[in-house]
Amino acid sequence: MAKRLAWPERIPVRWRIAATAAGLTFLILLCFAGVLGSLVGDRIRDDFDDELLAGAGSLAAEVGFNTTLGETAETRRLNDSAMAGDAVIRIVNQLGRPVSPNASTSLFTDLGPPLAGIVDVGRYSVASEQIEGSSAFVQYAKPHADVEATVDRLWLFLGAGVIGGTVLALLAGLAVANRALKPIASLTSQAREIEETRDPSLHMPIPAAGDEIGELAETMDGMLASLDEARGERERAFDRQREFVADASHELRTPLTSVQANLELLQASLDGASEEDRHAISSALRSTRRMSRLVSDLLLLARADAGRRSATTRADLVRVVREAIAEVQPLIESHSLRDSIPSGELAVEGNPDELHRLVRNLLENALRHTPPDSRIELRLDRDGEDAVLEVSDDGPGIPDEIGKQVFERFVRGTGPADTAAADGSGLGLAIVRAVAASHGGSVEAGDSKAGGARFTVRIPLVRIDEPGVASVADETAPAGAALPRPPRAVP
Numbered sequence: 001m002a003k004r005l006a007w008p009e010r011i012p013v014r015w016r017i018a019a020t021a022a023g024l025t026f027l028i029l030l031c032f033a034g035v036l037g038s039l040v041g042d043r044i045r046d047d048f049d050d051e052l053l054a055g056a057g058s059l060a061a062e063v064g065f066n067t068t069l070g071e072t073a074e075t076r077r078l079n080d081s082a083m084a085g086d087a088v089i090r091i092v093n094q095l096g097r098p099v100s101p102n103a104s105t106s107l108f109t110d111l112g113p114p115l116a117g118i119v120d121v122g123r124y125s126v127a128s129e130q131i132e133g134s135s136a137f138v139q140y141a142k143p144h145a146d147v148e149a150t151v152d153r154l155w156l157f158l159g160a161g162v163i164g165g166t167v168l169a170l171l172a173g174l175a176v177a178n179r180a181l182k183p184i185a186s187l188t189s190q191a192r193e194i195e196e197t198r199d200p201s202l203h204m205p206i207p208a209a210g211d212e213i214g215e216l217a218e219t220m221d222g223m224l225a226s227l228d229e230a231r232g233e234r235e236r237a238f239d240r241q242r243e244f245v246a247d248a249s250h251e252l253r254t255p256l257t258s259v260q261a262n263l264e265l266l267q268a269s270l271d272g273a274s275e276e277d278r279h280a281i282s283s284a285l286r287s288t289r290r291m292s293r294l295v296s297d298l299l300l301l302a303r304a305d306a307g308r309r310s311a312t313t314r315a316d317l318v319r320v321v322r323e324a325i326a327e328v329q330p331l332i333e334s335h336s337l338r339d340s341i342p343s344g345e346l347a348v349e350g351n352p353d354e355l356h357r358l359v360r361n362l363l364e365n366a367l368r369h370t371p372p373d374s375r376i377e378l379r380l381d382r383d384g385e386d387a388v389l390e391v392s393d394d395g396p397g398i399p400d401e402i403g404k405q406v407f408e409r410f411v412r413g414t415g416p417a418d419t420a421a422a423d424g425s426g427l428g429l430a431i432v433r434a435v436a437a438s439h440g441g442s443v444e445a446g447d448s449k450a451g452g453a454r455f456t457v458r459i460p461l462v463r464i465d466e467p468g469v470a471s472v473a474d475e476t477a478p479a480g481a482a483l484p485r486p487p488r489a490v491p
Contacts, residue, residue, distance in 0.1 A: 013181065014174060014178055015177075017176075020173070021169050024169075029161065033159065033162050036158060037155050041151040044154070045147060048125070052141075059089060059138045088124060088140075088141040088142075090138075091136050091137070092136065111126045114139055123143050123145060124144065180213075183207040184213060186205045187205065187217055190205060191204075191220075200225075204217045206218060256288060256292045256295060257292065260289060260292055263285040264285065300357070300434065300435075304438055312350050313349075314462060315348055316346065317380065317387050318380065320355045320356050321339075321359050321389065323356060327360060328360060328363045328364060333372070335374055335375070336375045339378040340381070346382060346461060347461060348439065348461055350459070357435060358431070358436065361428040361429065361432050363378070363391060369393075370393050370395030371396075374393055374394055376392070377390075377391070379391075383458070386460055386461060387460075387461050389458075390457075392448035392450070393448060393452040393454075397453050398445060406445050407430055408430060409427055411426050429445075436457050436458075440459070441460060
């Protein structure tokens, strides 16, 4: 079971790299903006306070108050100064009361008593300065909302700079990551193609830069070269093994045929022999026949593995099936066999003996793996450009433990109705698959409608425009003329 990854590990690498770069940039810009905003904000406020103090001092030095001179000129000067700086100016005594009705630019603004330094009164910041030679004070006040608005704009600008810099860092990180991972994408694409084609002879794209990715690509390319070389050596060894098995099986047929013929002659000549001699000869003859069948089966499979094709001709599949049914009739005993065979001709290009073996193996398989009184059905029909042969039964079906291996070699049933363990070799269905594949067809296994097993063979029919007799290839044909590999059976 695959390990479930945490959500950060499921994020693509390029996004993780870009997010890391953007996160570091955000932290750096945030610290920089915080320090800069604090320093500049304090400097703006200090400049505002210095401006208030300077304005109050300048007014205290310039605006003299003398009750004998009249107040019109002084009031005009105060109004001019207040309008120039959007300020409020008052001339008050120590209690904060105007010294005269006209000694203020705003009659409804109370700035409180004069105090040293900068004092916030309401929405104003107030600086007070005593008029030299007098007990009166000049109060110079400005709204501090403008200063705070300036500081807020500063923070807004810095915040926008942090966000903009982070976004730019994210985009730049994505661009750099994509550029850096582009060779890896090429390696992944090539590796996926090798996985689909299973061809290690393909080469990995080597990037021009001699960095770590280039080293990885060279290492993977060398690994593929080694695997391709090892595969070639293994295939050559398998070819030699297949050739040896095919040759050995072929050479074994002659002495076995001779031994079997001699035993049959000996059995026929033992009219006055003892019962023990007859039993010994019969046992040896049965063993020889069984060994001959096994060698014939192995020879057929070995030739298929080695790519050797038997002589082919135009064969009538209807006739082949009828002859196979007639041959297995003595083995049916208590079983019942029902067939559905068309009356016309189903012509295929192939070897009649091998096709006969295919049909007989399917019928014998059904007889061996079903209990007495079971019903076996054989159906031969045409489906488009294929001939379809189906053999089904109402027995126990294909065991689950061998369902995916039913066409493998030396696989035998182990159910209570199976007799193959006693007299079978486990090669019958493997031969069925090999013969079907050598004729360009396929075989599938499944469940019948009655609950038993069903085997379906499809073999291409001879087209009308094809010649009646195909070219004949002897069994010494080169291994390059390999038989088509059959599809994996699905029970």
